[in-house]
Amino acid sequence: MSDGDLNGRGRVPVIGVFALQGDVAEHARVLAALGARVVPVRAAADLGGLDGLVIPGGESSVMDKLSRLLGVAPAVREAIASGLPVYGTCAGMIMLADSIANPIGGQQSFGGLDVTVQRNAFGSQVDSFETALEVPGVSGEPVHAVFIRAPAVLRSGGEVQVLASVPASRLESGRPAKAGPVPVAVRQGNLLATSFHPEVTGDWSFHRYFLERLVR
Numbered sequence: 001m002s003d004g005d006l007n008g009r010g011r012v013p014v015i016g017v018f019a020l021q022g023d024v025a026e027h028a029r030v031l032a033a034l035g036a037r038v039v040p041v042r043a044a045a046d047l048g049g050l051d052g053l054v055i056p057g058g059e060s061s062v063m064d065k066l067s068r069l070l071g072v073a074p075a076v077r078e079a080i081a082s083g084l085p086v087y088g089t090c091a092g093m094i095m096l097a098d099s100i101a102n103p104i105g106g107q108q109s110f111g112g113l114d115v116t117v118q119r120n121a122f123g124s125q126v127d128s129f130e131t132a133l134e135v136p137g138v139s140g141e142p143v144h145a146v147f148i149r150a151p152a153v154l155r156s157g158g159e160v161q162v163l164a165s166v167p168a169s170r171l172e173s174g175r176p177a178k179a180g181p182v183p184v185a186v187r188q189g190n191l192l193a194t195s196f197h198p199e200v201t202g203d204w205s206f207h208r209y210f211l212e213r214l215v216r
């Protein structure tokens with residue numbers, strides 16, 4: 001790619017994809033197609049020199065267990081605290097959340113994002129759904145979003161900007177009542193998270209937004 005292709009940056013951004021578990025390859029393909037150099041992140045040393053990090057969809061409890069077992073969790077927490085731009089999709093959103101309403105066992109997150117999420121809030125795999133979301137700050141067109149055992153944001157702090165929501169009627173019945181729209185895309189400073197999976201839809205608006213607005 002030539003200099004300045006990405007928002008006039010003048011150099012290729014180096015983006016890590018957290019690669020212990022989940023749809024790593026899908027994110028890597030999108031990021032590479034958008035002009036980034038993609039680095040798999042499995043250890044603390046892999047975080048050095050990154051301009052941004054993507055935490056993919058998958059299974060947050062497994063991601064958590066592996067990241068603690070392999071000892072990379074504290075380094076990711078440090079990177080988040082030091083301001084590294086991070087984008088989490090689905091399980092990645094759960095890993096970024098400060099609080100998980102329904103963790104499995106002693107499940108922990110990296111945290112950083114001042115939200116409480118509920119895992120599998122829209123139901124199980126068979127309740128997966130696709131919808132078009134209005135996300136004015138991110139795309140002029142409705143964004144095609146795929147929800148697979150997706151988390152919902154039940155609470156968000158004052159610093160958190162809600163980019164997109166779905167009606168509460170989408171929540172699985174029997175879940176704690178939540179009035180009004182349910183946030184499914186949020187940003188807080190250098191942290192971006194979506195309940196859904198743009199990496200599998202061919203709609204790259206959120207990856208572009210991440211590269212152009214957070215990574216810069």
Ligand SMILES: NC(=O)CC[C@H](N)C(=O)O
Pocket residue numbers: 056057058059060061089090091092094119120148149150151
């Ligand atoms: N598609 C996904 O990433 C599902 C997330 C999964 N329900 C979890 O708790 O991690």
